[in-house]
Amino acid sequence: MASDTLAHEHDIAHNQESGSWKGGSEPFKASYGKLMMWYFLLSDAFTFSGFLIAYGALRFSVPTWPVPDFVFSTFPGGFHHKPLLFVTVMTFILLASSFTMVRAVQEGHRENQRGVVVWMLWTVIGGIAFLDCQAWEGKTLMGGEHMTIKQNPFGTHTESGVYLMGDGHDIKEGDTFKAGQSYLIHQHDGKFAPLQYKVTEGDDAGVVKEQKMGPKAFGALFFFITGFHGFHVLSGIAFLLIICLNSATGLYVKRRNGYEMVEKIGLYWHFVDLVWVFVFLCFYLL
Amino acid sequence: MSHLTYEQSKGIATKTILILAGITIFEVLFALLGKGYLVDGVHISGWITGGAMIALSVVKAYLIIYEFMHMKYEVPGLVKTVLLPVFLLVWAVIAFLAEGNYWNNSRANVKNAVKSEIVK
Numbered sequence: 001m002a003s004d005t006l007a008h009e010h011d012i013a014h015n016q017e018s019g020s021w022k023g024g025s026e027p028f029k030a031s032y033g034k035l036m037m038w039y040f041l042l043s044d045a046f047t048f049s050g051f052l053i054a055y056g057a058l059r060f061s062v063p064t065w066p067v068p069d070f071v072f073s074t075f076p077g078g079f080h081h082k083p084l085l086f087v088t089v090m091t092f093i094l095l096a097s098s099f100t101m102v103r104a105v106q107e108g109h110r111e112n113q114r115g116v117v118v119w120m121l122w123t124v125i126g127g128i129a130f131l132d133c134q135a136w137e138g139k140t141l142m143g144g145e146h147m148t149i150k151q152n153p154f155g156t157h158t159e160s161g162v163y164l165m166g167d168g169h170d171i172k173e174g175d176t177f178k179a180g181q182s183y184l185i186h187q188h189d190g191k192f193a194p195l196q197y198k199v200t201e202g203d204d205a206g207v208v209k210e211q212k213m214g215p216k217a218f219g220a221l222f223f224f225i226t227g228f229h230g231f232h233v234l235s236g237i238a239f240l241l242i243i244c245l246n247s248a249t250g251l252y253v254k255r256r257n258g259y260e261m262v263e264k265i266g267l268y269w270h271f272v273d274l275v276w277v278f279v280f281l282c283f284y285l286l
Numbered sequence: 287m288s289h290l291t292y293e294q295s296k297g298i299a300t301k302t303i304l305i306l307a308g309i310t311i312f313e314v315l316f317a318l319l320g321k322g323y324l325v326d327g328v329h330i331s332g333w334i335t336g337g338a339m340i341a342l343s344v345v346k347a348y349l350i351i352y353e354f355m356h357m358k359y360e361v362p363g364l365v366k367t368v369l370l371p372v373f374l375l376v377w378a379v380i381a382f383l384a385e386g387n388y389w390n391n392s393r394a395n396v397k398n399a400v401k402s403e404i405v406k
Contacts, residue, residue: 028364038368049375053382060386063393069321083323088314092307099303102354106299110292270354274347281343285317286336 031257037264041271044232048275051228052282055221062215064156068284070182071154074140080170087284090133091276097126098273105266108259113247116259120244123269127237134230138223146187147219153185153192155214160201164208167195176200185211222283229279232272239265302353306346313342 028035059065069083076086100122107115141147147154159179166172167186177183177197185192194211243265246252252259290298318324320335352358357365 028361028367030360030364035364038364042368042371045372046375049378053375053378056379057382057386057389060383061389063390067321069318069323083318083321084314088310091310095303095306095310098350098354099299102299102303103296106292106295109295267355270350273354274350277343277346277350281313281339285313285339285343 031260033264034260034267037267041267044271045275048225048228048278051221051225052278055225055282058215058217058221062217064158064180064215066152066154066156066214066218067180067182068286070184071141072137072284074144076136084284086133086137087280090130090137091280093126093130093133094273094276097123097130098270100126101266101269105259105263108247108252108262111253111256111258113250113253116247116252116262117244120240120247120262124237124240124244127233127240127269131230131233131237134226134233137226141222145184146192147222149220149223150216152214152216152219153187154182154218155185155212156180156182159199159204161197161199161209164196164198167193171195182214183211185213226279226283229272229275232275236265236269236272239268298353302349306349309342309346313339316342 026032030038072087073081073083074086075082100119104116104119104123107119145153157177157179161177163171163173163175163177166175169184169186171183183195185194187193192213194213196208196210199205199207199209243261247259247262252261315324316335316338319328320330320332322329351369357368
């Protein structure tokens with residue numbers, strides 16, 4: 001009995017020195033840094049969810065919303081009417097950079113320093129290419145189409161009708177349209193020039209009306225949410241470069257933990273890709 | 287961490303990225319088909335295309351989290367503490383979309399929208 005108690009007390013003493021409460025064992029068999037990266041990403045997921053849910057609530061709160069295939073239909077080189085082509089290219093760039101990140105982590109696990117550095121550099125290139133695409137998209141929308149966080153010239157028809165004038169771009173006098181079709185109000189001499197049209201169906205048939213600006217929230221939500229995602233990509237590139245440099249100088253060789261830093265930044269980078277899946281869904285697909 | 291060999295995990299990564307790319311192409315084609323861009327005169331209800339695209343996005347999210355982020359190889363406790371809180375969002379989505387819809391339906395009841403904000 002006495003020896004049992006002693007043995008038991010000895011166990012407790014032993015546990016206090018090296019047990020879970022003293023940091024002796026890793027909870028969930030993951031290192032502190034990796035576990036905290038997971039919880040940071042969880043909190044970041046809630047932040048992004050908050051934004052996307054706000055987008056959904058505001059979208060549901062207005063009668064019409066600009067049709068994404070119409071809004072996002074330009075392509076570099078002066079191409080128009082290529083719905084969703086450019087954003088699909090952007091998505092592929094980010095997916096590809098996610099793949100190169102996986103490869104960097106795998107090379108890290110087998111302590112291949114050269115492989116880690118090369119694949120991380122490819123990831124950085126992918127990230128920069130993605131940011132370039134976002135910059136071009138923003139430039140086209142703001143500079144060319146005059147959508148800003150305060151105004152949105154992308155409107156949507158709620159009735160069928162026929163245009164009484166052309167805008168010198170896509171719309172000619174006499175063109176017909178149906179309810180649910182989106183339009184872009186172009187600027188002439190620095191001012192928006194909404195077109196007049198005659199309603200052809202419904203209660204107001206025969207009445208002459210003028211194009212209205214689209215819901216303001218669209219511009220603000222688009223630039224804010226894709227901008228916040230772009231900021232994550234930008235900071236991700238900064239961290240990737242730092243860790244790539246540390247890998248190149250051999251800092252992680254000494255640690256002998258299979259390049260765990262690369263694995264941690266990999267988690268962050270995949271999360272950025274994961275968020276893009278839902279930004280892509282909400283803004284471009286639905 | 288995982289018991290896979292280097293070659294095996296390399297193969298899984300290649301396979302996963304190809305599936306992700308395939309799903310993305312499929313999603314875009316589905317979005318365009320539903321709106322009548324691909325085949326003239328063919329339109330599919332927004333509820334069907336929307337539902338399909340949401341389901342496919344969830345599949346993509348699963349692949350990224352489980353294969354790329356290696357959630358598949360973590361212990362169950364870690365998986366639960368990270369993934370279970372996310373399900374709280376399901377109600378947030380339903381509640382806020384319903385709320386947005388209510389605002390939209392209430393627009394018809396707003397008389398003199400500008401004046402009503404002025405007290406006296």
